[in-house]
Amino acid sequence: AQTVTQSQPEMSVQEAETVTLSCTYDTSESDYYLFWYKQPPSRQMILVIRQEAYKQQNATENRFSVNFQKAAKSFSLKISDSQLGDAAMYFCAYRSDNFGNEKLTFGTGTRLTIIP
Amino acid sequence: DAGVIQSPRHEVTEMGQEVTLRCKPISGHNSLFWYRQTMMRGLELLIYFNNNVPIDDSGMPEDRFSAKMPNASFSTLKIQPSEPRDSAVYFCASSPKDRGIGSPLHFGNGTRLTVT
Numbered sequence: 001a002q003t004v005t006q007s008q009p010e011m012s013v014q015e016a017e018t019v020t021l022s023c024t025y026d027t028s029e030s031d032y033y034l035f036w037y038k039q040p041p042s043r044q045m046i047l048v049i050r051q052e053a054y055k056q057q058n059a060t061e062n063r064f065s066v067n068f069q070k071a072a073k074s075f076s077l078k079i080s081d082s083q084l085g086d087a088a089m090y091f092c093a094y095r096s097d098n099f100g101n102e103k104l105t106f107g108t109g110t111r112l113t114i115i116p
Numbered sequence: 117d118a119g120v121i122q123s124p125r126h127e128v129t130e131m132g133q134e135v136t137l138r139c140k141p142i143s144g145h146n147s148l149f150w151y152r153q154t155m156m157r158g159l160e161l162l163i164y165f166n167n168n169v170p171i172d173d174s175g176m177p178e179d180r181f182s183a184k185m186p187n188a189s190f191s192t193l194k195i196q197p198s199e200p201r202d203s204a205v206y207f208c209a210s211s212p213k214d215r216g217i218g219s220p221l222h223f224g225n226g227t228r229l230t231v232t
Binding site: 033042095100107 | 147149158159161164166171172205207209211213218220221222223225226228
């Protein structure tokens with residue numbers, strides 16, 4: 001079974017600065033997908049960014065980018081120019097490439113605080 | 117696109133009562149997932165369906181929980197009888213299976229269940 005580990009329960013960053021959230025995972029599969037979701041106080045789960053394991057290029061979405069290290073099974077999220085609206089719980093998630101095992105497995109989350 | 121629609125948004129009930137949570141997935145999505153979120157256990161998959169057929173229900177806690185998907189546009193999660201330990205936020209999510217299983221899950225706003 002796959003597992004996802006987020007070792008930072010809480011992080012804080014000054015507004016406009018850069019912060020990196022860590023995620024590691026354990027799998028024996030070679031093809032899979034990784035995601036970061038954001039959950040603000042409204043509790044809505046919002047997709048931030050997605051990475052296919054077969055792609056070496058790191059995904060980028062505006063101020064959000066990832067550092068995907070397949071050999072190390074590491075998938076960190078970098079938020080540049082942090083804004084107050086970025087304050088939320090951030091969840092790293094893994095999805096298998098195998099039909100019949102299509103669930104998302106989540107980490108325990110990192111609570112990000114933005115300091116004005 | 118209306119997104120995944122869950123009802124009710126909040127549910128407060130007494131121990132022993134039956135609770136039914138409802139979900140309407142995004143039109144055209146043929147994978148549907150039920151997750152439960154608690155402080156202690158984080159986000160855990162309860163059950164998921166492909167084309168209205170349950171694929172993995174290993175996360176369903178016990179016989180008190182049941183889920184159905186009578187058609188492509190509706191699913192229910194029922195708890196009978198409810199217990200205080202069932203208090204949690206229950207999320208429904210859907211994804212477009214035909215576009216490849218690397219598609220992200222789209223989440224509803226969740227139902228916060230409180231059992232007293």
